[in-house]
Amino acid sequence: MSLERRNIDIEPAVTDLRSRTLSRLPGDFSRLVYLASSRDCNTGKYYHDGLAFHFSEMVVSRAFAECHREVFGRLVYASLEELIEELRNYISSTDERPEDFLKSWKHLGSYRVTIPSECDELEAEVFLSNVKIALAMLETRHEGSGRTFRNRD
Amino acid sequence: MSQLLPYLVLGLLLLAVLAWWVWGAITHRGAAEVLSPRQHRSSVRSIGLQRDLGERIFGPQDWDFVSRETPSEIQRMFQRERTVLALTWLRRTRLQVSQVMRAHVAVVHQSDDLQIATEIRIALSYFLFLFLCNSLIGWVWLHGPVRTRKIVRQTFQWAAQLRGVFEQLMARVDPASCRVAGTNFNQGTVRN
Numbered sequence: 001m002s003l004e005r006r007n008i009d010i011e012p013a014v015t016d017l018r019s020r021t022l023s024r025l026p027g028d029f030s031r032l033v034y035l036a037s038s039r040d041c042n043t044g045k046y047y048h049d050g051l052a053f054h055f056s057e058m059v060v061s062r063a064f065a066e067c068h069r070e071v072f073g074r075l076v077y078a079s080l081e082e083l084i085e086e087l088r089n090y091i092s093s094t095d096e097r098p099e100d101f102l103k104s105w106k107h108l109g110s111y112r113v114t115i116p117s118e119c120d121e122l123e124a125e126v127f128l129s130n131v132k133i134a135l136a137m138l139e140t141r142h143e144g145s146g147r148t149f150r151n152r153d
Numbered sequence: 154m155s156q157l158l159p160y161l162v163l164g165l166l167l168l169a170v171l172a173w174w175v176w177g178a179i180t181h182r183g184a185a186e187v188l189s190p191r192q193h194r195s196s197v198r199s200i201g202l203q204r205d206l207g208e209r210i211f212g213p214q215d216w217d218f219v220s221r222e223t224p225s226e227i228q229r230m231f232q233r234e235r236t237v238l239a240l241t242w243l244r245r246t247r248l249q250v251s252q253v254m255r256a257h258v259a260v261v262h263q264s265d266d267l268q269i270a271t272e273i274r275i276a277l278s279y280f281l282f283l284f285l286c287n288s289l290i291g292w293v294w295l296h297g298p299v300r301t302r303k304i305v306r307q308t309f310q311w312a313a314q315l316r317g318v319f320e321q322l323m324a325r326v327d328p329a330s331c332r333v334a335g336t337n338f339n340q341g342t343v344r345n
Contacts, residue, residue: 079218080215126206137222
């Protein structure tokens with residue numbers, strides 16, 4: 001860790017991001033997707049116009065990275081049952097049909113891009129493996145029940 | 154093959170008991186008192202992080218849920234996925250302990266205060282650990298992590314303590330090198 005990196009206080013930006021944005025999203029999986037989608041895949045930096053109005057781009061990017069790691073960590077150590085519930089909540093929050101969503105995520109592996117840049121390689125493997133199993137379980141449940149996800153809420 | 158399994162389990166248990174005894178012998182002669190609280194907390198924390206991921210992989214909670222809620226096809230998928238993760242975790246833990254051992258050997262080579270009895274115990278513990286770890290890799294590969302989780306948990310509780318003992322011994326022999334080795338070890342845990 002460089003000296004420059006240690007001296008920058010990102011805590012106010014992290015607090016702002018948590019309280020104004022992340023707390024409004026329905027669950028950790030939604031937060032993870034949101035944080036990952038704020039990242040430029042070419043540079044690995046995060047961008048957010050609203051937060052950049054109050055903080056520098058570098059602070060915003062680091063605050064996003066910090067929250068991204070935090071949310072990811074919670075999902076890695078969540079039980080499979082909790083992860084399935086998180087995933088189900090996220091699917092319900094989108095306008096997509098659950099069967100289309102599950103098919104797309106399973107075949108395209110869209111969840112792979114949600115992993116933070118700086119994370120333990122084995123934690124990433126645990127996460128990918130658990131999401132893969134969770135998707136298979138949700139697909140089986142969905143086929144078996146013939147219900148939409150919203151009907152379960 | 155299945156006739157040999159009870160003997161293999163018995164052998165592993167005996168080795169674990171022996172390893173436990175060796176560890177006890179080392180810690181009674183260890184140097185915990187020369188470590189500052191800060192150094193000690195740091196060692197415990199790095200080991201704690203590693204153990205959490207092992208517990209995540211080998212823990213019974215997910216398997217209980219999968220076996221209760223899903224058809225056999227998903228159960229087989231879960232077993233396959235967890236076997237891959239368990240093998241990766243075991244290999245990584247073996248690598249990390251080996252790195253600590255290599256660092257310890259490098260420090261000991263430069264030390265004037267060499268204690269032959271302690272070094273023999275450490276070497277014995279290390280080779281026992283390697284034997285157990287390789288046995289567990291074979292066991293998990295054959296039977297999956299669900300059926301081996303108790304043995305694995307017990308072995309790696311011991312391995313975590315062994316790593317702590319290595320770090321304590323290195324702190325006694327050469328505190329500066331210990332800090333370097335500790336840093337490398339943490340990086341291996343986080344980014345490996």
